[in-house]
Amino acid sequence: MLQAEIQAATRVNDFAIKLANVNGTGSASANSLLMQAIFRMGVPVSGKNLFPSNIQGLPTWYEIRVNADGHTSRSLEYDLMVAMNGQTYAQDIAEVRSGGYLLFDDSWPLELELRRPDVTFLGVPLARLCADKFASSRERILMKNVAYAGALVALLDLDPELVAQLLTESYGHRQQLLESNQLALRLGYEYARGNFSCPLPCHVERLDKTRDLIMIDGNTATALGALYAGATVAAWYPITPATSVMENFIRLCAKYRREAVPDANPGEPAFRNNYLVVQAEDELAALGVVVGASWAGARAFTSTSGPGLSLMSELLGLAYYTEVPAVVVDVQRAGPSTGMPTRVQQADILMAAYASHGDTKQLLLFPADPGECFHLTVLAFDLAERFQTPVLVLSDLDIGMNDWAVPELTWDDAYVPDRGRVLGEQELQEISEFFRYSDEDQLSVTPRTLPGVSPRGAYFVRGSGHDRLGGYTERPDDYQQVVDRLLAKHRAAADHMPAPVLEQRPGAQVGVITVGSCDLAVREAVQLLSQAGVEASYLRVRGFPFPAQVRQFIDDHEICFVVEQNRDAQLKALIQVETGAPSEKLRSVLVYGGLPLSAREVVAGIKRQLEV
Amino acid sequence: MLQAEIQAATRVNDFAIKLANVNGTGSASANSLLMQAIFRMGVPVSGKNLFPSNIQGLPTWYEIRVNADGHTSRSLEYDLMVAMNGQTYAQDIAEVRSGGYLLFDDSWPLELELRRPDVTFLGVPLARLCADKFASSRERILMKNVAYAGALVALLDLDPELVAQLLTESYGHRQQLLESNQLALRLGYEYARGNFSCPLPCHVERLDKTRDLIMIDGNTATALGALYAGATVAAWYPITPATSVMENFIRLCAKYRREAVPDANPGEPAFRNNYLVVQAEDELAALGVVVGASWAGARAFTSTSGPGLSLMSELLGLAYYTEVPAVVVDVQRAGPSTGMPTRVQQADILMAAYASHGDTKQLLLFPADPGECFHLTVLAFDLAERFQTPVLVLSDLDIGMNDWAVPELTWDDAYVPDRGRVLGEQELQEISEFFRYSDEDQLSVTPRTLPGVSPRGAYFVRGSGHDRLGGYTERPDDYQQVVDRLLAKHRAAADHMPAPVLEQRPGAQVGVITVGSCDLAVREAVQLLSQAGVEASYLRVRGFPFPAQVRQFIDDHEICFVVEQNRDAQLKALIQVETGAPSEKLRSVLVYGGLPLSAREVVAGIKRQLEV
Amino acid sequence: MPSITKPLIPLVPLLRNELGLTLQDYAGGMSTLCAGCGHDSITAALIQTFWELSVPPHMIAKLSGIGCSSKTPAYFASHAHGFNSVHGRMATIATGAGAANRDLLLVGVSGDGDSLSIGLGHLCHAIRRNVRMLYLIENNGVYGLTKGQFSASADIGSTSRRGEANLLQAVDPILLGLSLGATFLARGFSGDKEQLVPILKAAAAHDGFALVDIISPCVQFNDHEGSTKSYRYMRDHELKEIDADFISAHEEIVEVLGPGLATDVAMHDGGRVRFRAVPEDYDPRDRGGVEAYLRDRVGHGEIVTGLLYIDESVPDMHGLGRTPREPLVNLPYQKLCPGKDELRRFQESFR
Amino acid sequence: MPSITKPLIPLVPLLRNELGLTLQDYAGGMSTLCAGCGHDSITAALIQTFWELSVPPHMIAKLSGIGCSSKTPAYFASHAHGFNSVHGRMATIATGAGAANRDLLLVGVSGDGDSLSIGLGHLCHAIRRNVRMLYLIENNGVYGLTKGQFSASADIGSTSRRGEANLLQAVDPILLGLSLGATFLARGFSGDKEQLVPILKAAAAHDGFALVDIISPCVQFNDHEGSTKSYRYMRDHELKEIDADFISAHEEIVEVLGPGLATDVAMHDGGRVRFRAVPEDYDPRDRGGVEAYLRDRVGHGEIVTGLLYIDESVPDMHGLGRTPREPLVNLPYQKLCPGKDELRRFQESFR
Ligand SMILES: Cc1ncc(C[n+]2csc(CCOP(=O)(O)OP(=O)(O)O)c2C)c(N)n1
Ligand SMILES: Cc1ncc(C[n+]2csc(CCOP(=O)(O)OP(=O)(O)O)c2C)c(N)n1
Ligand code: SF4
Ligand code: SF4
Ligand SMILES: [Mg+2]
Ligand SMILES: [Mg+2]
Numbered sequence A, B: 001m002l003q004a005e006i007q008a009a010t011r012v013n014d015f016a017i018k019l020a021n022v023n024g025t026g027s028a029s030a031n032s033l034l035m036q037a038i039f040r041m042g043v044p045v046s047g048k049n050l051f052p053s054n055i056q057g058l059p060t061w062y063e064i065r066v067n068a069d070g071h072t073s074r075s076l077e078y079d080l081m082v083a084m085n086g087q088t089y090a091q092d093i094a095e096v097r098s099g100g101y102l103l104f105d106d107s108w109p110l111e112l113e114l115r116r117p118d119v120t121f122l123g124v125p126l127a128r129l130c131a132d133k134f135a136s137s138r139e140r141i142l143m144k145n146v147a148y149a150g151a152l153v154a155l156l157d158l159d160p161e162l163v164a165q166l167l168t169e170s171y172g173h174r175q176q177l178l179e180s181n182q183l184a185l186r187l188g189y190e191y192a193r194g195n196f197s198c199p200l201p202c203h204v205e206r207l208d209k210t211r212d213l214i215m216i217d218g219n220t221a222t223a224l225g226a227l228y229a230g231a232t233v234a235a236w237y238p239i240t241p242a243t244s245v246m247e248n249f250i251r252l253c254a255k256y257r258r259e260a261v262p263d264a265n266p267g268e269p270a271f272r273n274n275y276l277v278v279q280a281e282d283e284l285a286a287l288g289v290v291v292g293a294s295w296a297g298a299r300a301f302t303s304t305s306g307p308g309l310s311l312m313s314e315l316l317g318l319a320y321y322t323e324v325p326a327v328v329v330d331v332q333r334a335g336p337s338t339g340m341p342t343r344v345q346q347a348d349i350l351m352a353a354y355a356s357h358g359d360t361k362q363l364l365l366f367p368a369d370p371g372e373c374f375h376l377t378v379l380a381f382d383l384a385e386r387f388q389t390p391v392l393v394l395s396d397l398d399i400g401m402n403d404w405a406v407p408e409l410t411w412d413d414a415y416v417p418d419r420g421r422v423l424g425e426q427e428l429q430e431i432s433e434f435f436r437y438s439d440e441d442q443l444s445v446t447p448r449t450l451p452g453v454s455p456r457g458a459y460f461v462r463g464s465g466h467d468r469l470g471g472y473t474e475r476p477d478d479y480q481q482v483v484d485r486l487l488a489k490h491r492a493a494a495d496h497m498p499a500p501v502l503e504q505r506p507g508a509q510v511g512v513i514t515v516g517s518c519d520l521a522v523r524e525a526v527q528l529l530s531q532a533g534v535e536a537s538y539l540r541v542r543g544f545p546f547p548a549q550v551r552q553f554i555d556d557h558e559i560c561f562v563v564e565q566n567r568d569a570q571l572k573a574l575i576q577v578e579t580g581a582p583s584e585k586l587r588s589v590l591v592y593g594g595l596p597l598s599a600r601e602v603v604a605g606i607k608r609q610l611e612v
Numbered sequence C, D: 001m002p003s004i005t006k007p008l009i010p011l012v013p014l015l016r017n018e019l020g021l022t023l024q025d026y027a028g029g030m031s032t033l034c035a036g037c038g039h040d041s042i043t044a045a046l047i048q049t050f051w052e053l054s055v056p057p058h059m060i061a062k063l064s065g066i067g068c069s070s071k072t073p074a075y076f077a078s079h080a081h082g083f084n085s086v087h088g089r090m091a092t093i094a095t096g097a098g099a100a101n102r103d104l105l106l107v108g109v110s111g112d113g114d115s116l117s118i119g120l121g122h123l124c125h126a127i128r129r130n131v132r133m134l135y136l137i138e139n140n141g142v143y144g145l146t147k148g149q150f151s152a153s154a155d156i157g158s159t160s161r162r163g164e165a166n167l168l169q170a171v172d173p174i175l176l177g178l179s180l181g182a183t184f185l186a187r188g189f190s191g192d193k194e195q196l197v198p199i200l201k202a203a204a205a206h207d208g209f210a211l212v213d214i215i216s217p218c219v220q221f222n223d224h225e226g227s228t229k230s231y232r233y234m235r236d237h238e239l240k241e242i243d244a245d246f247i248s249a250h251e252e253i254v255e256v257l258g259p260g261l262a263t264d265v266a267m268h269d270g271g272r273v274r275f276r277a278v279p280e281d282y283d284p285r286d287r288g289g290v291e292a293y294l295r296d297r298v299g300h301g302e303i304v305t306g307l308l309y310i311d312e313s314v315p316d317m318h319g320l321g322r323t324p325r326e327p328l329v330n331l332p333y334q335k336l337c338p339g340k341d342e343l344r345r346f347q348e349s350f351r
Helices: A003-010 A027-040 A086-095 A126-133 A137-155 A160-171 A175-195 A218-229 A243-256 A283-295 A306-311 A313-322 A349-353 A370-387 A397-401 A425-430 A476-496 A516-531 A548-556 A570-579 A599-611 B003-010 B027-040 B086-095 B126-133 B137-155 B160-171 B175-195 B218-229 B243-256 B283-295 B306-311 B313-322 B349-353 B370-387 B397-401 B425-430 B476-496 B516-531 B548-556 B570-579 B599-611 C038-053 C068-075 C090-100 C112-118 C120-129 C173-180 C193-205 C231-237 C287-299 C317-321 C339-350 D038-053 D068-075 D090-100 D112-118 D120-129 D173-180 D193-205 D231-237 D287-299 D317-321 D339-350
Strands: A014-022 A045-050 A059-067 A078-083 A096-105 A120-124 A213-217 A233-236 A258-260 A271-273 A276-279 A300-304 A326-332 A363-365 A390-396 A403-407 A460-462 A501-503 A510-515 A536-541 A559-564 A586-590 B014-022 B045-050 B059-067 B078-083 B096-105 B120-124 B213-217 B233-236 B258-260 B271-273 B276-279 B300-304 B326-332 B363-365 B390-396 B403-407 B460-462 B501-503 B510-515 B536-541 B559-564 B586-590 C060-064 C081-084 C105-111 C133-139 C184-189 C209-215 C238-240 C242-247 C262-266 C272-277 C303-310 D060-064 D081-084 D105-111 D133-139 D184-189 D209-215 D238-240 D242-247 D262-266 D272-277 D303-310
Touching (some): A014 A027, A014 A086, A027 A045, A027 A059, A027 A403, A078 A086, A086 A096, A096 A137, A126 A175, A137 A160, A137 A175, A160 A175, A213 D339, A218 A243, A218 A326, A218 A370, A218 A390, A218 A397, A218 D339, A233 A243, A243 A258, A243 A397, A276 D317, A283 A300, A283 A313, A283 A326, A283 D090, A300 A306, A306 A313, A306 A326, A306 A349, A313 A326, A313 A390, A313 B306, A326 A370, A349 A363, A349 A390, A349 A570, A363 A370, A370 A390, A370 A403, A370 A476, A390 A397, A390 A516, A397 A516, A501 A516, A510 A548, A510 A570, A516 A536, A516 A559, A548 A570, A559 A599, A570 A586, A570 B570, B014 B027, B014 B086, B014 B137, B027 B045, B027 B137, B027 B213, B027 B403, B078 B086, B078 B137, B086 B096, B096 B137, B120 B137, B120 B175, B126 B137, B126 B175, B137 B160, B160 B175, B213 B218, B213 B397, B218 B243, B218 B326, B218 B370, B218 B390, B218 C339, B233 B243, B233 B283, B243 B258, B243 B276, B243 B397, B276 C090, B276 C317, B283 B300, B283 B313, B283 B326, B283 C090, B300 B306, B300 C090, B306 B313, B313 B390, B326 B370, B326 B397, B349 B363, B349 B390, B349 B570, B370 B397, B370 B403, B370 B476, B390 B397, B390 B516, B510 B516, B510 B548, B510 B599, B516 B536, B516 B599, B536 B548, B559 B570, C038 C068, C038 C193, C038 C209, C060 C068, C060 C090, C090 C120, C090 C133, C105 C112, C112 C120, C112 C133, C112 D120, C120 C209, C120 D112, C133 C193, C173 C209, C173 C287, C173 C303, C173 D173, C193 C209, C193 C303, C287 C303, D038 D068, D038 D193, D060 D068, D060 D090, D068 D081, D090 D105, D090 D120, D090 D317, D105 D112, D112 D120, D120 D133, D120 D173, D120 D209, D173 D184, D173 D287, D173 D303, D193 D209, D193 D303, D287 D303
Parallel strands (some): A096 A120, A233 A300, A300 A326, A326 A390, A363 A390, A460 D081, A510 A559, A559 A586, B014 B078, B078 B096, B096 B120, B233 B276, B233 B300, B300 B326, B326 B390, B363 B390, B460 C081, B510 B536, B510 B559, B559 B586, C060 C081, C105 C133, D060 D081, D060 D105, D105 D133, D133 D209, D184 D209, D238 D303
Antiparallel strands (some): A014 A059, A045 A059, A258 A271, B014 B059, B045 B059, B258 B271, C184 C303, C242 C272, C262 C272, D184 D303, D242 D272, D262 D272
């Protein structure tokens, strides 16, 4: 047997755990401790937080998938269930794979009818163990989580020293908390070692596959991108799942953008903030602030999710037509309307692409993981200024709020922001007269100027009809000249969008096109399909307008499946309209229940249609 | 020579006039007086107001087209120019067709270099004539307009008695004004008779082709539709060109919905308004009021234009997802952003169809003239309630604000509003328990109930994820069950949308598809093409989702031109995505300068592509 | 069983009101808010209020925006219709519902984020239109549902869980309402149901827009010393200026109060509200006096609770609109459609 | 020639200010408003103000929403940058522009529809943030550009051209501002440039949000007896409470006024505003007094003009944000980017 086969049989470094908890009981840190430990052991791993739109008391789940080959999209096959929520016992027990394990708190007896003969039940008296050792009810609730983590350390054969180390990193500065955690961990660990045969067949063995990786969520990476891109003004209105973009940006700015003022007068603050974040009264205001700041020359951005994007619609049209740069990060969640705020979809694609009434076409970027969140956010600022137009970064909840293992982010200190065509005082002196919408370059961009620089650069921006001189117009020709250039500019941007990620398989007649957080699941699906005898090439779009490769890819394959997480096949529709690809070649695989995508769903969706 | 040919040569009942005025000088009534007179003489005529987004002082034009065959879309060939605006002399003079006429005020000399040898200049000393007869400057300005109208009565051979009659109808109740008008009219009339050989070759001869027609603008007709549909609550925020929808609705309600209260106490109002119109603080509020009123069981609507529609985006998603009826009239104007508020486009199609983030699909109706505004507005209320969803009536500025000759509106007193599936107290008694989103019919509609009717009907509406019982959910299956039904409902609605207007030409290999106010120009273009040897069938869509005929039409023709007034081929895109029609069969003819469409532009657009 | 026990709203199940309904008949679904959340206490007060007022449950229309506070309509009056809409737009939806059916008792439940940030313009205009409704701001100074950002009513200087201090002045809905000509303004505290229920009863009886600002501590994100919306702060600083004791028109029992200490205000629907003013001369009908008094107390860092301002002279939206007493939804279609002949007549002027 | 003659703003072309610029250098494009529109008079006052203040034109950022009033930024200061944005959102765009470049003199021009209807929430929040800007409401009580519907500042009982009466209470931006803690509130009348220019100068010098409500009659749709925004009404009823005479810090000439009648207020930028209060004891720094006084006059149907309230103790948005004195746009990228090594260090905690 090959090593891979052995692993599969024993499920070493190839398994999935699901942890069922109650929201607000502090399980998150225990769960990510486990994931972190596996990651440190050099084994590819992912953690997906399936949480409710609630602060306290409702069911919440956490899924950990371990896969030596890096297939860490959501698994639907759970080798081990940690059932910590009485409300969901029935459902959780039903979800364990046959032959799998279930760990539960047997401080209370488990009703007999819930038992399954094909599942091994591992009872740990967590509540009792903790009640003995901890006094406050708060601590008892919290430490139960650490205790089951301790049991899992034993069951999964995680390195106890490494886990201890992780605890120290987290709580080192709060000795008492550290000690409680260590104690709780030990309680669980020792109980498991004493009562079960550890490790389970599904367990972890050290590898060296995460050395160059970090574990980071997309929203933090996006915030880092904005920081590194040099954004100085940001405006936002809180909304799940985008909130942590700006909260991280604020935190990062407080760390990296605070400048000491050595000569501050007494009573004056001893530091200055080289940034300004406006918590706006709503999303309309947030985008208004960004448009104003960008117009005045700052790199500015906002972050939001679906409902906020809808509210930004009118101002997106203004920025488009007046050619003011603006970066909008949309961390997509499940719609329509308020929908499921803590669930994932890519369902704002059409709305974003054509945001606003009238003829508008926006630039879109589609990161697939936190690494791309970082780099594409930086790129968004460059494109927004290069093309003087809004750029929408369409991330999603899975990318934004879950921790992903991605290559360490790198930065090139030679990077210079692409401010696009901006005339400074010097250049303005050299031209006879400045007109805002004339003198287009090969990208159909015309130079702009910034307020406060020179009276020669003054111009009047208007969202109403204007001619190439910037003057008000209602004349068809003058009006058309400008909107035609805008269309040309949009087309020209295609070549400057990030190239699609492409994996052509020799002889493949099937193509699979996808976007965003579907990435990992679709890649895994392509491999599974190949094992099942279906060779499929892979393309992931990363920007709109689509570079020519997208159409080429469709032309190169007999049939293309577009895999996306929405009901209405929005990416497929956009591809159809914008590439003019023959619609009969395009098929949809749509998974839109709101949970992160799994390869199994993709394979099933494709196979179903191939068999017909 | 056939009579038609004689007419063409002499331009009897087949010509176009353009009147160049200054905004705010009161020319509108003089211009429509002329159009009205021609209409009363039984000759098909249209008037197009090309006005600026300004209250006073900027150039404005009015175009009258007379055509015995009913081709009254905009002509681009002007037989007679009435040049009343010194600021635009040069442009106006340039626009007269060779061999045409130009009437101007020769109280001041016309600069020689403006003269054209191929145009006959008819100078009338309007200002001088009026200065002699009228004392106040206000009257002098106003009456100059009536005076040129008088001259045109002579030049075009309009019936002076009929014109006198029209004046009496307008001003009969204000004797002094009537007399001034009569005097001014006579001044112009007599001057023309005395100085020019009247009538001109282009003139009017009585016909009997308008007997069953009325002259009405679309916004008035829309308001009538809402009145007849039984709307009791309306909410709006003023915006050009939609404003007159609601202003007319208010006027109509004051006339037809005011009920006397015979037994009113002294001091109390002696009437009651059987309606309530809320002038909202913005468009978000306007739609919010409509959603609230519809939820509570009233027929309610709002009217707006592009920018307002963008602002309504979030609430459109709410109404869609919660299945609350709502009627939104969007009188489209030229975008993007503020764009050209007094210019026409059909450019909100994509935004309207997919309004809001997440997976949303709206129902759209596309009237082509005031007659359809009336009937489709009534239908909008029926569909909104039948399908429990927003219905957007996409009219446009040309339809909404210009007077069109259309068949007299008819009403069937047997009409009963289709309130859709609403359970009353009785029905609620009969079922064991009411759940909002269960018990779907073959149209995928589930019954609703109204507040205040019965405690058995109480349910909880939420824009967040809900299951078929109406309960909150974040469970994939439960969530999908509802959104899948919404999609099925949208599909089911296709068969209930108004059928497209279809004119199949035998043997035609070319199809022309269009929408809204493009109608007349495209019909005329189809005739002109036929004369040029190109047989083309005609289809005008009237509702989205598209009934099956649309796809059938495309399948039936080798190539289809989609004629629309926007830059981005929005109707074509929607057809492509939603019918799956092969994109290579669809071509675009796009005219988006903002003026009403002319057949000439359509013919040119089609011919250009046929020759390639 | 390892799950969090929710506060069960204490109901006295056997007492029956005029409609023969028990408190339980006004209860709603199980709350999913945090244990101890002020909003749950307000829910309990609402249940008590509607029960005491003997409102037929199905005549209540519960409306809300988005937020923890806006979830609460699901937790009372299950037999009432409810509309949990979108963030900040509740006032507009309520306006529409009220326009369509004036017989509904509109109960809008909102948060400080929902009403004072994104929905501020709508709130102001609903006040201006004097839409007849009970409009609650469950005011905790934070965005609870999005986990603790400052709202527009956060106090200057209060610090969030993350340690940042709020530097912006708080929007005070009462002062705002006064400046806009609001006709009913009151403030309560979620922790004091005894005061709150009479206020809510008075608000429900008011023939116009009744704004009730209720300080409602968020135990997760704002119940700390830095904030005036915390329990601790409230207990120390709350200043009960007025005790509103609502007496429904149906039962004429009047609490006997010490003479000279009470002000009676007649309600449009015949009900009367009696105020026991702690400052003897407090008159909720004297706008100038109210303003000056409130300013003064705010200046002293105090929160004034009670029925603070009332003006019954302004007609509500329907009064201004001169609609019939009968709800518009009840008008038969025949009354609404002018019919075929009238259409023909009307078009005569279009020839 | 048959075209309407526009009011030419009377400029004295030869006088030069400190920058050596003439009034003409602060002029803009030709107005397309109606002859006699109040907004044009305000434009003239703005030109005068900027000229007198010797503001470098390119340091002015003109911002507006949509409306007749919002068109006016095209009619002054051609050498300034201008942003005619969308309806109701100007305050937000100005906030962003000010955030990016605090050296700009932000001049927001809005209408009563733009500011008090669709934009009301943003106006309130810009007040709260104390964004340093001059915010003008060219207040005519109507929506001029859409042809005469009542705005939120239309007077109760005033009738429109169409004959309907407005029944809703007017939103008074001054009272509203007071309730929100605005730091500068003034009211002028377009017809009285003598009073307006000093007010505008004071507003321009204020280190925070300076709200100037300017009654500006719409000759087309609201200049009739029913409206307090008409010329006739203004001429009869205007009550000049205060004459603000702005003295820039650069020239120390002070108009000698009768002793005992003047109140001096120091501006943050060193400028001083002197008020001649008609009521001798009027103190624009005493919020309570101001409120009571305004209420009283409003109660008498009077419109109070002048600098009505000022509070210089509140830091502006940048003060609150602790940004550097240098505009953020001027910070070199090197200061903004932590660089490669720091990125590596930062990621150590993500392993
Ligand atoms: C358009 C929109 N923007 C943002 C959000 C996210 N959001 C949900 S609740 C909320 C704030 C709630 O604060 P508040 O109204 O004070 O209610 P609380 O939770 O404090 O009771 C926000 C910003 C949203 N749902 N919709
Ligand atoms: C979103 C949106 N809604 C409506 C309009 C139409 N509109 C243009 S100006 C205006 C009102 C202007 O009133 P005001 O601000 O008082 O300015 P005025 O013309 O009276 O100076 C309206 C409603 C618009 N441009 N955008
Ligand atoms: S987060 Fe705060 S407001 Fe929300 S439920 Fe918890 S305690 Fe209440
Ligand atoms: S309509 Fe009124 S506000 Fe507009 S330009 Fe004319 S006078 Fe001025
Ligand atoms: Mg709150
Ligand atoms: Mg106005």
